[in-house]
Amino acid sequence: MTRQPLYRLESVQRIVDGGRIILDIDTLSLPHGELTAIAGPNGAGKSTLLSLLAFLTHPDRGVIHFRGTPVRPRDFLRLRRQVTLVDQAPYLFPGSVLDNVAYGLKVRGISRHQRAVQVAEALSLVDLGGYANRAVKGLSGGEAQRVAIARALVFKPRVILLDEPTASIDAARMGMVEDLVINLCTTKRISIIFSTHNLAQAQRLTDRVIHLADGKCVPIGMNDQPQAS
Amino acid sequence: MGLEVFEILGVSLRVSLSAVALATLVSVPTGFLLAVSSFRGKGPLVTTINTLMALPTVVVGLLVYILLSRSGPLGAFGILYTPTAMIIGQFILALPIITAITYAAVSGVDVRVRKTAETLGAGPWQATWMVLKVGRLGIIAAIFAGFGRVIAEVGSAIMVGGNIRGYTRTMTTAITLETAKGNFTLGLTLGLILLVVALAINLVVAHFLGRKT
Numbered sequence: 530m531t532r533q534p535l536y537r538l539e540s541v542q543r544i545v546d547g548g549r550i551i552l553d554i555d556t557l558s559l560p561h562g563e564l565t566a567i568a569g570p571n572g573a574g575k576s577t578l579l580s581l582l583a584f585l586t587h588p589d590r591g592v593i594h595f596r597g598t599p600v601r602p603r604d605f606l607r608l609r610r611q612v613t614l615v616d617q618a619p620y621l622f623p624g625s626v627l628d629n630v631a632y633g634l635k636v637r638g639i640s641r642h643q644r645a646v647q648v649a650e651a652l653s654l655v656d657l658g659g660y661a662n663r664a665v666k667g668l669s670g671g672e673a674q675r676v677a678i679a680r681a682l683v684f685k686p687r688v689i690l691l692d693e694p695t696a697s698i699d700a701a702r703m704g705m706v707e708d709l710v711i712n713l714c715t716t717k718r719i720s721i722i723f724s725t726h727n728l729a730q731a732q733r734l735t736d737r738v739i740h741l742a743d744g745k746c747v748p749i750g751m752n753d754q755p756q757a758s
Numbered sequence: 759m760g761l762e763v764f765e766i767l768g769v770s771l772r773v774s775l776s777a778v779a780l781a782t783l784v785s786v787p788t789g790f791l792l793a794v795s796s797f798r799g800k801g802p803l804v805t806t807i808n809t810l811m812a813l814p815t816v817v818v819g820l821l822v823y824i825l826l827s828r829s830g831p832l833g834a835f836g837i838l839y840t841p842t843a844m845i846i847g848q849f850i851l852a853l854p855i856i857t858a859i860t861y862a863a864v865s866g867v868d869v870r871v872r873k874t875a876e877t878l879g880a881g882p883w884q885a886t887w888m889v890l891k892v893g894r895l896g897i898i899a900a901i902f903a904g905f906g907r908v909i910a911e912v913g914s915a916i917m918v919g920g921n922i923r924g925y926t927r928t929m930t931t932a933i934t935l936e937t938a939k940g941n942f943t944l945g946l947t948l949g950l951i952l953l954v955v956a957l958a959i960n961l962v963v964a965h966f967l968g969r970k971t
Contacts, residue, residue: 585876610879620870623892633878680878 533597534558535688535720536582541591543577543744552577552744554591559722564714566731567724569741575724578741579690582722583614610637613686617693619677621668626652626676627661633684651683655709671702678709682719689713691723695730707734762924763948767955770928773841773919774909777848781856782901789860789900790890793867804861810854815847819917822847826918839920844928847914852904859903863896864889898963909956 536559543552552574559565559582567575580586581593584605593600595608613633621629630651634644652658655675668676674694681689694710695703711734714721725731731738740747792804824830826838826846837843871892875885890897912930919926921935929952936945 583877585873606879606881609876613879614877616870616874620868620874622871622874622888632875632880636875636878636880636884684879 532561533594535561535596537594537597538581538588539592539594541581541588541593543574543581543586544589550744552581552588554578554744554746557739557746560720560737562714562718562720563737564711564735565720565722565737565739566735567722567739567741568726568728568731569724570726573741574744575726575741576692577744579614579692579722579724582688583612583690584609585614610684611686612688612690613681613684614690614692615674615677615681615694617696619673621665621673621676624665625661626657626663626665626668629665629676630661630680630683633680637684639684647683648679651679654682654713655679656705671698671705674698674702674706675709678706682713686719688720688722691721693725694723695725695727710734763951765924766927766929766932766948767951769841769926770909770930770952771955773844773915773928774848774905777845777908778852778856778901778905780845781849781852781904785853785856785904786860786897786900789857789897790864790886792857792861793864794886794889804858807854807858807861811858813851813854815851815911815913816917817913818847818850819914822850822914822918838918839922839926841919841926843918844915844926847918848908848911851911851914852908855907856900856904859900860897863893863900866896867893895967898967902960902963905959906956909952 536557538554538557540556541552541554542550544550567578569575577586581588584600587602600608622632627645627648630648631644634647639647648661649658652660655678657672657675657679660672660676665673665676674697678689678691678694691710695706698706707730710721710723713719723734728738728740792800792807822843823838825832826835826843827833828838837846867889871889872885875888880888910930912928912934915921915926915928916931916934919928919931921927921931927935929948933945933948933952936942936948
């Protein structure tokens, strides 16, 4: 028996006010436990696609299947708890690193003691052990990015979606985040889907690259090449 | 005056705190819903609420008087010239202030707060709670502004409370009376006491918030 893909999108469209179609995907399958890149220039629809995959927005047309089952709006909250999205410039709640990383556990009703254990584990995975009581105010961009990744990791999601994870950090930190992403996928078997405008980076990190241009999946090499940096 | 000052202060605090507590129950959810929703006519509604912040206290006093006077629609309740009537007047005065400032505070909360909370698995109520938590300083400022408005008002209190000694006399109505009698020093002293009490309440809440944040 063939294993169902993690996601399967069929005739999915996202339409904004005025009737403009900003995402138009005929069919797209994304596998389990793999690192997948969505590459494309700014405005190609990458963030819109990630938002759909994170169950934060509904498609205006078409169906999204998750683990073989078509997703209905009433499934959103349940599915959102298996998937998480980290923005390119992640928002951290005011307070401490602990408050942020523990949030996902708190809303799931995990006990304070268990939260502390899991937070320490997640912070050490992103090399921020000992940061729990730091205020988020004083963190650098790279540290904030890693706190956001720890916050996503802490509740052991099946899928992590990363929107341009290295776009707002310096080159020195980029390698660290890339290594972390590969490591999470290979050792923790978490399905990771990340977007990037940098095709070279996408191809360096994975063989599974989906190229978006003007809201559509196009074969790499066609027009609207992503910017290489 | 002596002990009577404490009695007057007690009436002032009881009436104003009750009015603000009731107004908070209505205004904070209203301001919050206004901020997070979009509907036809929202702009004019917000403008109206902002305008009502400048509602003269005597106009509110007059409206409540008309409602509660014996021939008024609520005259049968017989609550004119009671602390309840004063609470109603101050409740009306506090409503637009707390609503408008809550609206501004919640509108100012980063839109990413809700999205981030939802991304991390929060349900609608949990995400709403997070937005309120992030905007809480603004909401507390709204409640304080409402309290400041009603504890200092005299127009409505005197019109619907009647400034009855030992019953509906508040600090502000007492100041009005003492001024009319020419007791300026006593009037000023009462004003100073009122300010000190307001300062003490502010300090207690600021201390509590300081420990929380």
